[in-house]
Amino acid sequence: xxxxxxxxxxxPEQRAAATHFEGPILVLAGAGxxxxxxxTTRVWHLIHEYGVDPASILAVTFTNKAAxxxxxxxxxxxxxxxxxxxxxxxxxVGARLLRRHASQLGWDSNFSIFDADQSxxxxxxxxEEAGHSPKRWHPRAVASAISGAKNALVGPEEYAxxxxxxxxxxxxxxxxxxxxxxxxxxxxxxxxxxxxxVELLExxxxxxxxxxxxxxxILVDEYQDTNHAQYRFVQLLAEGHRNLMVVGDDDxxxxxxxxxxxxxxxxxxxxxxxxxxxxLERNYRxxxxxxxxxxxVIAKNARRKGKTLHTSAAAGPPLTLVECVDERDEAxxxxxxxxxxxxxxxxxxPRDFTILYRTNAQSRALEEAFRRRDLPxxxxxxxxxxxxREIMDVLAYLRLMSNRRDAGAFERIVNVPRxxxxxxxxxxxxxxxxxxxxxxxxxxxxxxxxxALRGGAGAAFEAFAGIIGKYAGLxxxxxxxxxxxxxxxxxxxxxxxxxxxxxxxxxxxxVRELVAGAxxxxxxxxxxxxxxxxxxxxxxxxxxxxxVALVTDVDRHDPAxxxxxxxxxxxxxxLEFPGVFVAGLEDGLFPLARTVxxxxxxxxxxxxxxxxxxxxxxxxxxxxxxxxxxxxEVKSCSLSGFVAAVPREVLEEKxxxxxxxxxxxxxVRPRARRTGVGSLGWQEERAxxxxxxxxxxxxxxxxxxxxxxxxxGERVRHAQFGRGVIRGLTGFGQDTKAxxxxxxxxxxxxxxxxxxxxxxx
Numbered sequence: 056x057x058x059x060x061x062x063x064x065x066x067p068e069q070r071a072a073a074t075h076f077e078g079p080i081l082v083l084a085g086a087g088x089x090x091x092x093x094x095t096t097r098v099w100h101l102i103h104e105y106g107v108d109p110a111s112i113l114a115v116t117f118t119n120k121a122a123x124x125x126x127x128x129x130x131x132x133x134x135x136x137x138x139x140x141x142x143x144x145x146x147x148v149g150a151r152l153l154r155r156h157a158s159q160l161g162w163d164s165n166f167s168i169f170d171a172d173q174s175x176x177x178x179x180x181x182x183e184e185a186g187h188s189p190k191r192w193h194p195r196a197v198a199s200a201i202s203g204a205k206n207a208l209v210g211p212e213e214y215a216x217x218x219x220x221x222x223x224x225x226x227x228x229x230x231x232x233x234x235x236x237x238x239x240x241x242x243x244x245x246x247x248x249x250x251x252x253v254e255l256l257e258x259x260x261x262x263x264x265x266x267x268x269x270x271x272x273i274l275v276d277e278y279q280d281t282n283h284a285q286y287r288f289v290q291l292l293a294e295g296h297r298n299l300m301v302v303g304d305d306d307x308x309x310x311x312x313x314x315x316x317x318x319x320x321x322x323x324x325x326x327x328x329x330x331x332x333x334x335l336e337r338n339y340r341x342x343x344x345x346x347x348x349x350x351x352v353i354a355k356n357a358r359r360k361g362k363t364l365h366t367s368a369a370a371g372p373p374l375t376l377v378e379c380v381d382e383r384d385e386a387x388x389x390x391x392x393x394x395x396x397x398x399x400x401x402x403x404x405p406r407d408f409t410i411l412y413r414t415n416a417q418s419r420a421l422e423e424a425f426r427r428r429d430l431p432x433x434x435x436x437x438x439x440x441x442x443x444r445e446i447m448d449v450l451a452y453l454r455l456m457s458n459r460r461d462a463g464a465f466e467r468i469v470n471v472p473r474x475x476x477x478x479x480x481x482x483x484x485x486x487x488x489x490x491x492x493x494x495x496x497x498x499x500x501x502x503x504x505x506x507a508l509r510g511g512a513g514a515a516f517e518a519f520a521g522i523i524g525k526y527a528g529l530x531x532x533x534x535x536x537x538x539x540x541x542x543x544x545x546x547x548x549x550x551x552x553x554x555x556x557x558x559x560x561x562x563x564x565x566v567r568e569l570v571a572g573a574x575x576x577x578x579x580x581x582x583x584x585x586x587x588x589x590x591x592x593x594x595x596x597x598x599x600x601x602x603v604a605l606v607t608d609v610d611r612h613d614p615a616x617x618x619x620x621x622x623x624x625x626x627x628x629x630l631e632f633p634g635v636f637v638a639g640l641e642d643g644l645f646p647l648a649r650t651v652x653x654x655x656x657x658x659x660x661x662x663x664x665x666x667x668x669x670x671x672x673x674x675x676x677x678x679x680x681x682x683x684x685x686x687x688e689v690k691s692c693s694l695s696g697f698v699a700a701v702p703r704e705v706l707e708e709k710x711x712x713x714x715x716x717x718x719x720x721x722x723v724r725p726r727a728r729r730t731g732v733g734s735l736g737w738q739e740e741r742a743x744x745x746x747x748x749x750x751x752x753x754x755x756x757x758x759x760x761x762x763x764x765x766x767x768g769e770r771v772r773h774a775q776f777g778r779g780v781i782r783g784l785t786g787f788g789q790d791t792k793a794x795x796x797x798x799x800x801x802x803x804x805x806x807x808x809x810x811x812x813x814x815x816x
Contacts (some may be wrong), residue, residue, distance in 0.1 A: 061096045061132050065089075072333040073097040075300065076105060079293075079327035081320070082302040085364045086349070086669035087340025087631065090302050094274055095125055097300065098140075099132040101272055110139025111269065113292070115148055116276035119605060121629065122147070125276075141270070145285050147605050149248040154593065156255055156262065165597060167242040167458040168604035172442060174198060174244045176463055181233045190813075192225050200226045201233060205246040206282040206314035208253065240494075241460045245604075249284040256291045267295045277629075278303035278323070282314035290326070297327060305360050306353045309625060309663045311656065321360065338364045340631055340672055342371025344705040348675075349668040352700045356658045364669075373707045374668075374675045376698060381682045381689070382417070382639075384713045386424035389636050389678065393619060394428060396634070405431050407633040409620040411667050413645040417638060418621050425619070435622035441606060444768045444780075445552060445562040446569055450603065452542060453535075455496060456527040457597050465495040469519055472551035476519070480512035496520055522546065535599035536574030543570065558767060558782070573599060624667045635671035637664075640679040640695040664697045681714070765793060765807065770815035776800050778815060 062070055069089055072082045073096040084090035098114065101107040116122050126142045141148060154164050169177065178194040178201075200223070204214050211231040218227040237244060243251060256263040273293050275281070278301035281289070293299040301323060308317040324330045338346055346364045353359070379385040389410060396403050410421055418434060425432045440446060448471050451464040458464075470476040487505045488498035502508060502516035526542050533541075543549055543566065552563040576599050620632070639645055646660035668675060677698060682689050710718075765771070769781045771793075779797035791807045805812070 061099055065092065065096065066337055068333055068335050068337070069093050069096075072300075072302075072335070073100055074104075075331060075333075076101075077296075077298050079297050079323075079330040080300045081323045081330050081332045082300065082335060083332065083360055083362055084302050084304055084335040085338060085362055086304065086307065086666070087338040088335035088364070089337075089339055090276070090335060091121070091125065091128070093335070094276060094300075094302060095128040095132060097274065098129050098137070102133060102137065107272060108139065109137035111271040112137070112140045112274070113148070113270040113272070114140065114142045114274045114276075115145055115289075116142075117144060117280055118629065119144060119147070121276065144605065145281075145288070146245065146248045147601075149252040149288070150243075150601055150605070152252045152255065152266075153243065153248065159259065159262075160251060160255060161238060162243070163241050163458075164593070165241070165458050167240065167454050167461045167464070168248065168601060169237070169242050169244045169463070170441070170604060171245070172447065173242075173463050177236055177240075178229070178233060181229055181236055185229055185232055187225055187229070192222070196222075197226055197229055201230050202246050203314060204230070205250045206284050208250065208284050208287060239460070240462050241458050242463075246284075249282070249288065253284055253287050253291065256288070263291060264295075267292055271296055272298045272300075274300045274302070276302050279305050279308035279317055279320040280310050280315045281319045282316060286316070286319045293327075299327065305358075306356070306362075306662055307628065307666050307669075309628065309659060309666055311659050317358065317659075321358070334362050336362050336364055338366045338368075338669075341366065341669060342368050342673060344371050344373055345668060345671050345675055347705050348374055348701045349665055351702055352661065352668065352697060353665045355700055356661055358655070358658055370705075372674055373705050374677065374701060376701075376706055376708045377676060377678045378694075378708070378710045378714055379678055379680045380711065380713045380717055381680050382420040382684060383424070384711050385638060385678045385680050386420040387713070388711045389421065389638065389676070390424040390428045390430055392636075392676065393430060405617055405619045406615070408636070409622065409627065409630070409632040409634075409670065410636040410638055411622065411624045411627050411670065412638045413624065413647070413663075414639075415623060421621055421638070431616075431618040432621055433616050433618040435620060435626045440565070440568075441603060443562070443565055444770065445548075445566055449539070449543070449548065449566055449569060450600070452523070452526075452546075453539070453596060453600055455523050456530055457594075457600055459496045459523070459527070460494045462495050465499075469495075469499070469516075472546060472548055474515045474519065475510075476512055476515050480508055480516075483507035484516060496523060500524070530594050530596040534574070534577035534595045536570060536577045538596060539570050539573050562768065576602065624663050627670050628666060631670055631672055633671075633673045634676070635667065635674070636676045636678065637667045638678050639683070640677050640698055641683065641692040642695055643692070644683070645695050646697065661697060664695075765791075765812070765814075771795060771812040772815055773797065773805070773810060773812055776803060779803075 062073065065073060066089075069092065072080065072093045075097065082090065082093060084093070094114065098112060101112065102109055114122075114125060116125060122143045126137070126140075129137050129140075129142075141151070143151070150168065153160075153162070153166070157164050157166055167173075175194050175198055178198045179189050182189050182192060182194060182197065204210075204226075209217070211227070211234060214223075214230055215227040218224045237247070256266065270292055273289065275289055280303070289299065289301075301320070303320050305317055305320050308315060308320070311317070324332065341349075341364075343366055346366055350363050377385075377388060379388060393405070393408055396408070412418065412421075422432070422434070441450070448468050451461075451467040454461050455464040455468070466481070469481065484498050484502065484505060485495060487507070488495050491498070493501075498505070499516040500520035502513040502520075505513060508516070522542075522545065526538060529541070530538055549563045549566055552559040552566065555562070577595060624637075637645075642648075645664065646657060650656040650660050679694050679698075680692055683692050684690075765781055765784060767781055767783060770778065771781060772778050773795070776795070776797040777799045779795040781793050782796050782802065783794035785792050785794075792804055793807055793810070793812065794802060794804050795812070796802050
């Protein structure tokens with residue numbers, strides 16, 4: 056039987072991109088235009104048609120899920136594993152390079168990768184060591200500033216030269232101390248996985264030449280989301296041969312808030328002269344009505360290459376705009392609509408629907424509505440599995456086995472489960488260790504020499520060090536799953552969790568899930584492993600820890616789960632669903648208030664709305680509320696101006712039953728003609744707001760995309776009561792109360808707005 060040529064499955068534009076051989080090429084791939092097929096077919100074509108060795112190809116993307124899908128498709132096309140080909144995220148490729156060459160930068164190959172929580176803890180310690188109060192200079196703000204500097208390839212010395220205000224000068228003082236602390240612990244943070252490979256290649260011309268020769272063909276997906284460090288990494292490797300394919304969509308560049316620069320894709324032809332540009336505008340995902348709306352929305356942006364999506368699909372149903380009383384009414388209407396869909400179409404399942412919102416805080420009302428209706432749902436980007444207290448504790452054990460200099464891991468679990476080592480004893484040990492230049496674990500093994508230790512603390516330290524040493528030795532020949540199972544049995548952590556009560560049972564189940572995942576990891580062979588990787592002596596434990604450290608929110612989305620997916624629009628990038636609800640379309644929320652007078656940020660907000668629309672295959676519902684509660688106060692709202700760009704011929708407008716009843720009672724006035732920020736330029740909107748002089752309410756939803764929220768089981772500190780663990784949460788906004796089990800004073804109920812609880816970093 057003849058096997059179909061993969062090129063025969065492509066349209067003319069896709070084929071032109073996939074058959075490109077040498078030289079730079081820019082593929083402007085619209086939403087749903089089949090860019091993954093183009094990327095994988097081009098790799099197949101390079102290998103199959105031109106005889107390129109797979110080991111000469113580097114393919115980089117932004118999520119582990121996308122990287123895995125790409126490799127699987129290439130293997131299917133070739134009929135064999137593309138042995139030697141590097142496929143992964145920028146962070147995983149950077150980590151791989153550093154495993155091989157970390158010694159050139161002063162690190163060992165078994166370095167730890169600090170996640171956001173570990174980095175934040177270290178930042179707090181560094182601030183205190185530098186004599187700055189973490190209450191005045193919040194560790195999260197300082198960490199964000201240093202992260203931005205790293206992604207822009209601004210080192211400590213340059214940052215210090217540029218520091219112009221008090222906050223920047225504090226950051227400039229902390230930055231080199233923080234880096235020194237990472238180095239002392241043989242650790243890199245997430246940003247270092249991008250920055251240090253660039254530093255490595257720039258500092259060693261011979262090594263750079265070697266990798267340029269190795270990777271004769273480079274492919275980069277989602278190029279519009281690259282920051283300066285990622286841009287420089289690609290530029291360094293591709294400058295010689297210039298066989299670089301970048302695929303992306305300037306209309307979907309939505310990560311400027313974390314350092315991405317849309318100019319990288321807009322200026323690609325300037326950076327790489329003689330670039331071939333191919334536009335993929337045929338959409339295979341959405342109906343014609345959805346695309347018509349999306350095209351009209353994004354056409355309002357000035358800073359773009361320009362393209363128009365089209366499809367041979369039917370027009371489909373109109374987009375639906377729904378006006379609601381408040382966020383509770385909005386959530387109830389969404390839940391009822393999904394329930395009705397199940398009734399009218401038995402083939403519909405919860406996984407067919409997603410609810411997208413601008414900020415994580417919006418999920419609360421939706422979750423409550425779904426629980427009332429007993430609708431199954433999953434949240435992407437809420438409390439992450441690997442950020443749960445019990446999971447971080449277990450992983451800290453593994454990190455300390457892999458890297459005995461990891462002081463943060465030591466501090467986290469030296470008394471977990473409780474082994475009679477209090478804060479005072481830890482302080483004595485840390486002081487003794489610092490005086491002798493020892494890592495805490497080294498000092499614990501010599502605790503008998505620490506005169507200040509009293510009672511059984513010294514013996515407990517030594518026993519703890521013995522456990523870590525024992526399992527570090529076992530890691531040389533055991534898989535991660537078996538190692539973890541044996542460790543947990545010996546230290547009795549699961550039993551200790553169960554003893555905490557009903558919540559402890561859930562935590563114990565999470566730990567069991569972690570063990571199952573580790574066993575699953577062991578069962579999968581690593582097809583990408585090379586002799587040079589093996590030469591650095593990495594164990595299964597090391598590989599497992601690296602995998603866990605690089606997991607992203609999107610990687611945790613389970614498309615097979617029989618549940619409605621709730622997530623921010625940012626987390627929905629790259630996904631698609633038959634039905635999409637875009638909730639909270641109000642000025643000040645979507646777009647965020649602060650973006651109105653900033654043209655670049657305002658255009659990014661519009662791109663975010665465009666991304667939301669183009670996640671839908673069949674149907675889009677857009678909802679907004681006349682009032683919305685924020686921080687315990689009810690604010691009046693107006694419809695997002697972005698909706699004004701949606702053509703009326705593809706839009707139907709509705710109001711919820713609750714709003715109809717409220718109008719009948721005269722408690723809510725009909726809204727004015729549809730208009731808003733999105734239909735104005737940013738200059739006009741700024742002038743309008745200045746002229747209004749605050750005559751109308753403006754809601755400012757400008758808080759961090761990943762703003763921290765307290766959750767049950769989280770460790771906190773109170774100025775008077777000391778350290779404790781949150782056992783329960785009730786209420787919301789200004790009325791939120793927490794039940795906290797404090798170590799010194801027992802269980803207390805506190806009001807969060809008065810208690811000033813601090814997360815234990």
